[in-house]
Amino acid sequence: MANGTTYKTCTCRDEKGKRLGANCPKLRRPSRGGDRWSSTHGKWAYQLELPPHADGTRRNPLRRTGFDTQEEAEAELDHARGLLALDEDAHVKRRITDLILAVLKNTKKLPDTEEVRRKARTHQDLNRQITxxxxxxxxxxxxxxxxxxxxxxxxxxxxxxxxxxxxxxxxxxxxxxxxxxxxxxxxxxxxxxxxxxxxxxxxxxxxxxxxxxxxxxxxxxxxxxxxxxxxxxxxxxxxxxxxxxxxxxxxxxxxPKPVIWTDERVTRWRADYNARTDLARRARARVDVIGCYISTPRPSPVMVWTPAQTSTFLTRAERHRLHLLYRLITLRGLRRGEAVGLRWQDVNFAGNTIGVHWQITQLGWQPVQGKPKTDASDRVIAVDAETMRLLKKHRANQAKERLAAGDAWADSGFAFTDELGRPLHPQIATDQFYWIAFEAGLPPVRLHDLRHGAASLMLAAGVEMKIVQETLGHVSSTFTRDTYTSVYPEVAAAAAESTAALLATPSPSVLSHGRRKPSSARRFRH
The missing domain is CATH 1.10.150.130 (Tyrosine recombinase, N-terminal domain)
Structure with a gap:
């Protein structure tokens, strides 16, 4: 018993209601070589003696049940034995025992052996985690x-x-x-x-x-x-x-200027990412895939997806309850705080517009609500018909969540909330964004980079610079122009074609006889 033992137990009770536990006759079945454990009745368990208290009094044994196989029970028993064997000092052994019991109570699992080994070696408090x-x-x-x-x-x-x-x-x-x-x-x-x-x-x-x-x-x-x-x-x-x-x-x-994720850049980044994750797997049993995904070096700190990549992201995001939030950021260039802070009272379904009149930002971890600080940021944005349809559907889904929550529902008035109607924490939007992008197999961008992509999409579609500036809430169009006009090859190509068209048209001063030819004049005006 000192080294522990495994056995089978069940929840059957006798005629007086007393639990039979390991004494249940159904746990064993007769065989030629003697009784054998039943494969269909009961669960496996283990028992392990623990070191006594400081005053010498005996502790209750450590008993754990609920294992489907004897191998599972043996594995955890070996884990517990290993923890108690980390240090022979009686005082340290008692501290390890206290830690085992505390962690089991809180998590239903034994503490990590290597973590306990480090703490025991450096004389840290085993029963608390440092922040x-x-x-x-x-x-x-x-x-x-x-x-x-x-x-x-x-x-x-x-x-x-x-x-x-x-x-x-x-x-x-x-x-x-x-x-x-x-x-x-x-x-x-x-x-x-x-x-x-x-x-x-x-x-x-x-x-x-x-x-x-x-x-x-x-x-x-x-x-x-x-x-x-x-x-x-x-x-x-x-x-x-x-x-x-x-x-x-x-x-x-x-x-840095925004840089687009071309096929060549994606290929190089993916090779670096695979090498990094392979190295992490060889070094540690558990890989932080999102950590590797975010931290693998990119061509520029500010990266933008192509239209096809953006479409892939939005398609994948449709599975998530916040997909409409990401659609608004992607197509209309809202800031994270502006999207999270969108209120139903600012959605004009009849006019196909939304008002950016409120935002939720972070100060440290604490979310802070407030109005946009300038006239440029406090704005009304036109929204396409499909997005408005999705807004109506999202409002209907939120009404269902409200019915399901009952009295626990918080009527915050925000378009994007948690399942209980409470305002959404901005970091939640960021965390979910990384997961969706990772699951979609896309190269990484920051959530804020969707805003850069929205500007570039509008410019590539031929939207005037002034409208792009007003949609994004920039104070000056100079900033908009300097930041975004070089992102997409389509934008540069359009500018080159326009310039070539102007040069191909003769000016009135060089036309024969000083008169403008009708065909040239019509072509110039066009």
């Missing part, structure tokens, strides 16, 4: 022998960005997408600062007078601080040998 915020605090406390300016820089990054955005996450569960999401939220707040300062309203400007937009260089420094802190965590065995901050793609110091 990113707690580790960053410890990281700063270790930084005593560096220059004061460097330490102040670390502390500012931790206080203003890393702790608010990532602090509540368990250190051992920090993902690449968490770090990438932090930088997406920082970029989104940059837009808020710029809009406030451009408003001309002294009160609104006053709100952000102490906040500066975070440039590309600052983002790289913030990531360097986090990467350094996580590298130390790896050296201290607080984290596995993978640093999620080291692989996150950040914009270059110079503002």
């Amino acid at each position: 990113v915020a707690e580790w960053l605090e410890e990281f700063l406390a270790r930084k005593r022998r560096i220059e004061a300016t460097t330490r102040n820089g670390y502390a500012a990054h931790v206080r203003i960005y890393l702790t608010p955005y990532l602090g509540d996450i368990r250190l051992d569960r920090l993902r690449v997408s968490d770090v990438a999401g932090m930088f997406d939220a920082i970029e989104e707040f940059n837009d808020v600062i710029a809009i406030e300062r451009a408003s001309g309203d002294p009160e609104r400007i006053k709100k952000v007078r102490y906040r500066r937009p975070v440039g590309a260089s600052s983002m790289h420094r913030i990531r360097a601080t986090l990467r350094h802190a996580l590298n130390i965590a790896i050296k201290q065995d607080r984290l596995r040998d993978f640093n999620p901050a080291a692989v996150v793609e950040l914009p270059a110091v110079t503002r």
Whole structure:
């Protein structure tokens, strides 16, 4: 019994209602070589003696049941034995036992052996998981022998960005997408600062007078601080040998132009992705596929899908309850906060328009509701007939969800909510977007890059620059033109054809006898 044993048990009861357990006669059946375990009755279980309490009193044995086969019960029994054998010190063994019982109570599973081994070796508290915020605090406390300016820089990054955005996450569960999401939220707040300062309203400007937009260089420094802190965590065995901050793609110091995913670029990226995932599988049993998907280097930090790739994404997204949100971002260029913040009162079904009069952004992890900050961002957008039809269908589906939720329904008035009617957290839209794009077999783009794609689609379709600017909510058409006119080959080709047509038409000053030929004049006007 000291080393544990496996056996069969069931839930049968005798005539007095007492549970029979392992004594049920149906658990065994007669055979020539003696009784054998029944293959159809009962479940397998195991029992293992545990180390005594500190005062020497005996603990109840560890008993676990519900296994379909004896092999499954034996495997978990071996796992439990291995945990108790990690350290011979009686005090450490008791701490490991307490951890086993606590984790089983919360998760119904035994703790990971390697994680417990690391904690036992470094004398960490086995019964709690350290958060990113707690580790960053410890990281700063270790930084005593560096220059004061460097330490102040670390502390500012931790206080203003890393702790608010990532602090509540368990250190051992920090993902690449968490770090990438932090930088997406920082970029989104940059837009808020710029809009406030451009408003001309002294009160609104006053709100952000102490906040500066975070440039590309600052983002790289913030990531360097986090990467350094996580590298130390790896050296201290607080984290596995993978640093999620080291692989996150950040914009270059110079503002990058959007680049299209051509077939050649997709082929090169996919080869790099396959090599990265194969390496991860050889190094670790479990591969973070979305982490590899996001972090595999791209030709540019800002990538745009082709029309065919965009169509593939929208087709795949139709399976998801938020597919209409992604359609609006893809075709109409809404910002993430604007799409998540769309309210039914701002949808004009008769006029085929939607009003962008509200948004939900992130400050750290906390969602913040508010109005767009400038006249350019507060706008009304025309919507195609198919999208309006889908909006009506989406509203009907939401009504069904409301009936299913009953009294638990929160009447928030938003077009896109969770299953209980509560406002949608912006990060949920981002997380689901990555999964849909991955499942569709597409090369990665950021959710915000769908907005770049919408602008390029409109330009490729011949939409005037002024209309594109107003649809996107840009203050100036100069920004729109400088950013998007070089994205699609179709746009450049259209410009080249227009230029060639003008050059092919003689000007009035060079026509014979100084008179304009009727056919040429008609061709020029056309």
